[in-house]
Amino acid sequence: MDYHIKDKSLAEQGRLRIEWAGREMPVMKLVRQRFAKEKPLKGIRIAGCLHITTETGNLALALKDGGANLVLCASNPLSTQDDAAAALVEYGLPTFAIKGEDNQTYYKHINSALAHKPQLTVDDGADLVSTAHKKKTKLLPDIIGGTEETTTGVIRLRNMARDGKLKYPVIAVNDAKTKHFFDNRYGTGQSTIDGITRATNILWAGKRVVVSGYGWCGRGIARRAQGMGSWVIVVEVDPISALEAAMDGYQVMPLIEAAKVGDIFITTTGDINAIDKAHFAKMKDGAIMANSGHFNVEINIPALEKMAKSKRQMRPFVDEYTLADKRRLYLLGEGRLINLAAAEGHPASVMDMSFANQALCLEHLVKNRGKLKPDVYPVPEEIDNEVGRLKLKAMNISIDSLTKEQKKYLDSWEEGT
Numbered sequence: 001m002d003y004h005i006k007d008k009s010l011a012e013q014g015r016l017r018i019e020w021a022g023r024e025m026p027v028m029k030l031v032r033q034r035f036a037k038e039k040p041l042k043g044i045r046i047a048g049c050l051h052i053t054t055e056t057g058n059l060a061l062a063l064k065d066g067g068a069n070l071v072l073c074a075s076n077p078l079s080t081q082d083d084a085a086a087a088l089v090e091y092g093l094p095t096f097a098i099k100g101e102d103n104q105t106y107y108k109h110i111n112s113a114l115a116h117k118p119q120l121t122v123d124d125g126a127d128l129v130s131t132a133h134k135k136k137t138k139l140l141p142d143i144i145g146g147t148e149e150t151t152t153g154v155i156r157l158r159n160m161a162r163d164g165k166l167k168y169p170v171i172a173v174n175d176a177k178t179k180h181f182f183d184n185r186y187g188t189g190q191s192t193i194d195g196i197t198r199a200t201n202i203l204w205a206g207k208r209v210v211v212s213g214y215g216w217c218g219r220g221i222a223r224r225a226q227g228m229g230s231w232v233i234v235v236e237v238d239p240i241s242a243l244e245a246a247m248d249g250y251q252v253m254p255l256i257e258a259a260k261v262g263d264i265f266i267t268t269t270g271d272i273n274a275i276d277k278a279h280f281a282k283m284k285d286g287a288i289m290a291n292s293g294h295f296n297v298e299i300n301i302p303a304l305e306k307m308a309k310s311k312r313q314m315r316p317f318v319d320e321y322t323l324a325d326k327r328r329l330y331l332l333g334e335g336r337l338i339n340l341a342a343a344e345g346h347p348a349s350v351m352d353m354s355f356a357n358q359a360l361c362l363e364h365l366v367k368n369r370g371k372l373k374p375d376v377y378p379v380p381e382e383i384d385n386e387v388g389r390l391k392l393k394a395m396n397i398s399i400d401s402l403t404k405e406q407k408k409y410l411d412s413w414e415e416g417t
């Protein structure tokens with residue numbers, strides 16, 4: 001079996017940590033049990049380009065038990081947990097992922113996953129899909145479909161579909177309610193604070209935290225930072241999101257103003273150069289910057305490198321840039337998503353829902369093989385609702401249901417004042 005990981009001797013530790021994450025993934029457990037019985041993915045070749053974490057380990061084992069012939073590669077050079085990768089290899093899953101791999105190795109790993117000739121692709125950021133479409137077009141006719149985990153990936157895929165370039169159907173798992181309402185908000189919220197804390201050991205209380213991008217992730221980060229006692233400033237380009245931030249109780253202002261007062265800057269926009277040269281020029285000595293958006297383009301690192309007179313690594317994941325006027329700015333995790341670079345990514349309990357959606361959407365694609373034309377599709381509502389229902393049940397929460405009278409009332413228009 002072909003694979004490329006850091007150290008196979010980490011497998012036992014990885015196995016235990018995958019099992020530990022599994023404790024918090026009751027919905028995945030149910031999916032896995034059914035998959036093991038019914039084998040809905042029997043003999044299907046799948047390539048998964050995902051953050052290689054212990055939660056992904058649980059998804060991978062469910063797909064394997066479902067009969068899939070699965071290979072995995074990293075969806076980010078810094079997000080791999082080397083022990084999880086080692087465990088997956090021990091479970092017989094070819095895995096290509098090493099924490100800290102350079103860009104060349106990253107794409108070599110994507111190509112190794114594509115060499116598997118996948119019939120299904122599971123992507124987080126659309127690098128696998130875009131590499132297949134740009135460099136391995138011969139594979140495309142055999143691909144039944146794909147799934148996409150994150151906002152940035154869905155945006156890239158929609159752009160491909162708009163330009164008539166997407167050659168197979170892809171389900172936007174990110175857009176399921178049981179995904180982005182929870183994973184992006186509570187998962188990114190908590191794990192971003194965790195990543196920055198682990199990298200720096202800063203005290204959040206009393207700090208001025210600038211959150212750039214008040215989408216699903218930004219809302220979660222702002223709320224968690226506020227809960228830690230920080231003064232939160234939100235920076236936005238969308239009037240509605242800015243208004244929401246203001247009414248949620250945060251200060252809202254242009255970044256060029258926030259740059260002068262912020263202690264910690266966190267980007268989560270999915271956009272390029274959300275923090276740029278003009279902002280570095282205004283920042284206080286000691287300002288810290290971190291990104292939690294998918295790609296490392298949100299902070300203009302090439303401009304920062306140019307402006308800096310010197311650079312030192314102060315601790316793992318903390319780079320100090322000293323500018324000509326002696327101000328020191330700190331960049332965390334090379335501007336890569338800090339929750340996965342310096343911490344462990346989202347807690348298992350939210351990945352439970354994201355990955356149950358992934359597994360069920362893959363099953364849906366196989367069941368509907370040949371019926372879906374190339375496009376980006378929403379997660380079927382039945383899957384989204386089922387994941388929500390199962391999660392509530394696992395959390396021992398019951399809710400009310402509509403009476404016949406209420407159903408009729410809500411379906412009608414005749415009754416008024």
Ligand SMILES: NC(=O)c1ccc[n+]([C@@H]2O[C@H](COP(=O)([O-])OP(=O)(O)OC[C@H]3O[C@@H](n4cnc5c(N)ncnc54)[C@H](O)[C@@H]3O)[C@@H](O)[C@H]2O)c1
Nearest residue numbers: 150151152213215216217236237238269270271292293294
């Ligand atoms: N770190 C993680 O584990 C993780 C998890 C989920 C999503 N993501 C990634 O985080 C990013 C954000 O995802 P989301 O679901 O919150 O997206 P979203 O679309 O809900 O929110 C993005 C927000 O950023 C704003 N924005 C865009 N450009 C801006 C700019 N230049 N300045 C200020 N604001 C700007 C938009 O108006 C929008 O409100 C994406 O790249 C996504 O893939 C990361």
